Amino acid sequence: MKPQRVIIYLILGIFFGIALSKGEAISWFRIQEMFRFESFHMYGFIGSAVVVGAICVQVIKRLHVKDFDGKDIILADKQKSIWRYLLGGILFGLGWALVGGCTAPLFILMGYGEYSMVIVFVFALFGTFTYGLTKHRLPH
Amino acid sequence: MINTLTNFHSTTYFKMEKLIAPWPWFITGPIVGATMALLLLYGKNLGLSSNFRIICSACGAGKKNSFFNFDWKKESWNLIFAVGCIIGGFISHNYLGGDHLAGISEATSQHLSELGINSDNHYVLPTELFNADAIFSLKGILMLSFGGFLIGYGSRYAGGCTSGHAISGLSNLQLPSLIAVIGYFIGGLIMTWLIIPYIL
Numbered sequence: 222m223k224p225q226r227v228i229i230y231l232i233l234g235i236f237f238g239i240a241l242s243k244g245e246a247i248s249w250f251r252i253q254e255m256f257r258f259e260s261f262h263m264y265g266f267i268g269s270a271v272v273v274g275a276i277c278v279q280v281i282k283r284l285h286v287k288d289f290d291g292k293d294i295i296l297a298d299k300q301k302s303i304w305r306y307l308l309g310g311i312l313f314g315l316g317w318a319l320v321g322g323c324t325a326p327l328f329i330l331m332g333y334g335e336y337s338m339v340i341v342f343v344f345a346l347f348g349t350f351t352y353g354l355t356k357h358r359l360p361h
Numbered sequence: 362m363i364n365t366l367t368n369f370h371s372t373t374y375f376k377m378e379k380l381i382a383p384w385p386w387f388i389t390g391p392i393v394g395a396t397m398a399l400l401l402l403y404g405k406n407l408g409l410s411s412n413f414r415i416i417c418s419a420c421g422a423g424k425k426n427s428f429f430n431f432d433w434k435k436e437s438w439n440l441i442f443a444v445g446c447i448i449g450g451f452i453s454h455n456y457l458g459g460d461h462l463a464g465i466s467e468a469t470s471q472h473l474s475e476l477g478i479n480s481d482n483h484y485v486l487p488t489e490l491f492n493a494d495a496i497f498s499l500k501g502i503l504m505l506s507f508g509g510f511l512i513g514y515g516s517r518y519a520g521g522c523t524s525g526h527a528i529s530g531l532s533n534l535q536l537p538s539l540i541a542v543i544g545y546f547i548g549g550l551i552m553t554w555l556i557i558p559y560i561l
Contacts, residue, residue, distance in 0.1 A: 231442075233396055237396045242459045242485075253465075270390040294401050306544060348515075
């Protein structure tokens with residue numbers, strides 16, 4: 222990877238981290254509030270992100286926009302299935318509400334100096350590893 | 362001249378104050394969508410949970426299990442992005458007022474108070490659950506480790522987390538991503554309504 226690209230991915234990560242943090246998506250309280258349907262905040266946040274994202278994706282697809290290396294932008298369709306998404310999603314959702322943060326907030330909160338997130342992170346690695354070991358037994 | 366200078370200073374101060382104040386969702390949400398689109402222009406798909414698999418592979422899990430046997434170095438951009446997230450959190454925490462959020466609705470605040478969570482909801486986490494004492498209590502350790510395990514297991518089983526499915530996938534109008542997001546909500550609602558009130 223070119224050194225410029227390292228800087229670019231780093232800066233995009235910083236942008237993303239700041240947006241999620243200032244967007245309050247990393248707040249344990251906001252997640253509780255969202256799952257209790259007591260504020261529009263998180264729905265507005267995720268919804269507006271998806272609307273802007275979907276417009277960008279449509280522009281990229283219709284105008285056949287190439288990436289900065291001149292290659293086609295590949296937006297692969299996700300594998301067709303129900304079980305893996307539903308069951309995996311439910312397990313993830315249980316964890317999300319229990320910890321009060323999903324994957325990106327976990328990293329961002331480490332930047333806040335919240336060391337509790339290191340425990341969550343280590344066990345998330347262990348969870349992913351366990352998934353690899355049990356993958357063949359699960360409905361996909 | 363002096364007048365212009367003071368004016369200049371007061372405007373910069375004003376802007377800084379705006380930056381430190383809470384940002385509305387209709388600013389932060391679109392930044393997230395735009396970041397995903399920019400990543401696409403660099404040939405990458407936004408999805409943070411892939412990093413768990415990448416790190417497992419980098420630690421040698423590929424020798425034990427073929428699921429982790431792939432060229433993780435090709436995906437190392439994602440690790441850099443995650444490091445960026447950590448730095449973004451640090452910047453927000455120290456310089457952008459990321460510790461002084463807008464606060465939550467009265468209804469949620471009251472409900473949490475009934476569960477014994479009274480700490481200031483303008484910060485990102487309740488101190489009752491995440492300070493050193495809580496982390497190293499049996500309940501704290503169990504909550505964090507079990508939650509982390511579910512996040513790591515569930516995200517890989519579902520093939521993505523909130524960023525990969527809710528942002529990237531829904532933006533690309535993927536039905537599987539919608540199913541995953543519905544799953545996140547079923548899980549989240551069960552935890553929030555049926556489990557958390559009894560374990561806090």
